[in-house]
Each structure stands twice: as C-alpha cells, then as structure tokens.
Amino acid sequence: MQKNGMTPLRRLLVLALFITSVWPLPAGALTDQQARLAGYVGFERHPEKFDFTGMPMKLPPSEVERLSNGKIKVGMVINKNNVDSMKNELIALTSPGIYEMVKRGMEMVIADYKPWPVPKAFAAVTKANAGQAVITPDGNLKTKGGRWWTGGIPFFTVDPKDPQAGLKAWYNQINTYDGDDFTHDWVNMFFVNSKGKRERVVEMSWDRIFLTSRETLSPKPVYDTKMESIFFKELVYVQTPADLQGYGNLTYRFNDQNRPDDSFTYIPMMRRIRRVTSGQRFDAFVGSDSSIGDFRTLDVPIARWDWKLIHVQPKLTTLFSTDFITENRATQRRHPTTVGEKFPRMNWRLWPNVHVIEATPKTRKDCPVYSKKVLWSMGGNWKSGLADAYDLEGKLWKTTQNYFYGYGNGRVLDLYSHYETDFYTYDHQRDHASPWHIDLPFRKFNVGFPAERFSTKYLQRYGH
Secondary structure (H helix, E strand, C coil): CCHHHCCHHHHHHHHHHHHHHHCCCCCCCCCCCCCCCCECHHHHHCHHHEECCCCCCCCCCHHHHHHCCCCCCCCCEECCCCHHHHHHHHHHHCCHHHHHHHHCCCCEEEECCCCCCEEHHHHHHHHHCCCCEEECCCCCEEECCCCECCCCCCCCCCCCCCCCHHHHHHHHHHCCCCCCEEEEEEEEEEEECCCCCEEEEEEEEEEEEECCCCCCCCCCCCCCHHHCCEEEEEEEEEEECCCCCCCEEEEEEECCCCCCCEEEEEECCCCEEEEECHHHHHCCHHHCCCCHHHHHHCCCCHHHEEEEEEEEEEEEECCCCCCCCCCCCCCCCCCCEECCCCEECEEEEEEEEEEEEEEEECCCCCCCCCCEEEEEEECCCCCCCEEEEECCCCCEEEEEEEEEEEECCCCCCCCCCEEEEEEEEEECCCCEEEEEEECHHHEEECCCCCHHHCCHHHHHHHCC
C-alpha cells in the first residue's frame, strides 16, 4: 500500500525537482565525470575572500617540462608503459613509492598548477602572530611570552639551513588551516586486494575539536582555560558493517608534545573501554592497511619524533586532484581507478616548494612498526600530501597519500571549507590498498562541537 497516495514515480519526480532547485545539474549528473565542478571554482569567483601569500598565482605549464628534462608535460598520462623512460625524473618529482605504484598499474594525469589559498580570517591570525613562535628546548611550540601557540602558521618562512627546519615545517603542517573543529562523516573504507577487487567496505566517522590555536569559532584562541593543556580531542568510530559497528577510538593530543596521547578504544563485543598506548595508534585500523597514526600522512606527538629536512624542491602533488562535486550520499561518487579499484587515477599538479622531511621515532614505544617516514610539507599552504613509510629493516613498506578536492563553491559546499576525496594507503609488500573515500557533503569545518562530546561517555554511547 502506498502511503499518502504518492507513487514511487511521483516521489522520484519530487526528489529530482528538489535536487535541481538546489543546484542546476546536467541530466543524470550522478558520477564524477558528469558532475564536473573543480575545487578551485569558489576562490576563483571570490578571490577577495582568500589570501594567497607565499605562493605564485600562476606557473607556466612548461615549468614541469623544464624540471623533468622535457620528459613530463602538462596533459600527459604517466603509466606503466612509459614510466621507465622518465624514472629518475618522476622519482625526483614524487617519491620512490609513487614510481613503484605506477610500475604496478597506477596512472598519473599531469595537470596545470593552481594556488591553494587560505581564508583571509585565518591569514589575519597568521600575520598577527608573525615572529612570535619559538621552539622550546624540549621541542614544544610556544609564543615568546611563554603561552602555548595561539593560532595561524607559526613559521611562515623556514630557512632550509636552520637545524630545526624540518621540525618547524612540520609544526606548520599541524597548524595549517583545518577549521577549529571538523567532521568527516560516512567515510567509505575499501579493502582492495592485489587484483584490484574490493573485499570489504567499512564506513566510519572522524571528528576533531581544537581546544587551543583556535582562529574562527568563539571562544578563541582557547576553548576553555581549564583545557589549555590539550591541543585537540579526536573521536573515530565505525558506523557499518554490523559486526564492527560502534568500534571507536578517542584521543587527547596535548600541547606538551613530549607527553604521550591519552587514547581509549571501545570494543563493542566486550562492551568495555580500554586505554591504549601511543604506539598502538599505528595498529591497523579495523584490519585496513592504514592506521590512525597515518592520518594526514603522520599524526603523532611531534617531540617524540626527530624531524630532518632533506631538501626543499618542486614536487608533483595531489592538490585539486579531481574535478567533481558530490551532490548527496546516494550518488555513485567514485573517482577513476586502475587495476580494478587498487589505484586512484588522479590529477597531479606541480607545487613550487615542498619541504621533504625524514621523520624517525625516538623509541620503539612511539612507533613499533616504522623505522622512518619520508613525508612532505608544502611551503605556503603547508599541507602534507604524501609519505613513504619504511619497515624496521629499512625496506619500503607503505605509501600514504591525501588526495585533495579543493574548497567549496559557496553554494553546495561551504566556501571556507576544503575537502579531501581520498585518504589512501598502498602496501607495497603485500600489494593491496585501502582507499578511504570521503563524501564531500559529509565533511564540514567549524561545526561548533562542544568539548564534552569528545569523552569516554560519548565513545561508549556511539558503540550502542
């Protein structure tokens, strides 16, 4: 029996009218290829609302050709058939891990440069705090007045000759514009085998609130003086499938970066919350190739690692990696892939000054699985898009990437939020992958979360 006299066809027509009233879409715009709205549309239409300090507005398309001895050009596709003709040049502009992935079937679409600005409100905080940041003898970030850092990029200019250059570049990375809180809801984690076949799907949510270094939401720069010792609180939990639903992790990261995280895990089958160590942050998350410690390529208390700057140079990065927008969760938003679903087929764009850093844990307790990670911090926007991880024998093990869509256009997606399409990990030794696809409408900045939401009480509540 049909309720309210509305047939399925009529409901479908009403839904279609609603969608088109929100945003004029081409007929059947339900895929990446059909719904092409690039992540730079918003700030190109509203440049007055963004700050472009520290980055060129344009780079000539010939620049990547010059840097690669004429072997790599904008518009070309690098694949397993041509990669050996440019092996050294590609490794220099990416990493050994990327070369190995292309050899196994990944394809790279070389695209033109685009700047990655920040909202003017964030840039204003950076400029107001310029020259105030110091690294303390124990490796912490404070103001010259002795307070924990109050917001913005602390070291906008990093001298490569500075012995602390790697440390400063990574402090910039963890203080890059990310909102004062954010949510990634309904992230699809795919378990992809060596043949490119999807073996399992897990859906999860990742929420975070910053309690200090707040630039946008009141109260700022500190949420509550009683919580001033905490940098952020983070809640990660599984939404589906049923056998994992409710499994979650709660983390408190402290401003004292020598202090290990306070971390708790809720295990639904046991109906119990268990405290975990910092090293367990690198345990495989619900059996995937990635871990919570791999978020943003490396997410750890900084003072418990050593940070060595290897060099600063142009790199091909995954900024504005796809040209699409997601209308709603029901769409089949899946970017192109190769070897089944094993490798993303994305745009790669030159970024002029990438700080390449070797990060090594000070003790096995801090990270029992990696001997080091070689990762990036992009000068000017200070995002990290790539890391190659090495096992305890020094062999290449995993490559972790963030594929960035860009900013919203101000209509369907928030103009001041930026978006990732994929958090991706490839296991070189086992030849399988864990792409984590992020539906853009479920990624939000500056939600206004209360700090009380990030507690063991809520961790357990999500488990029921």
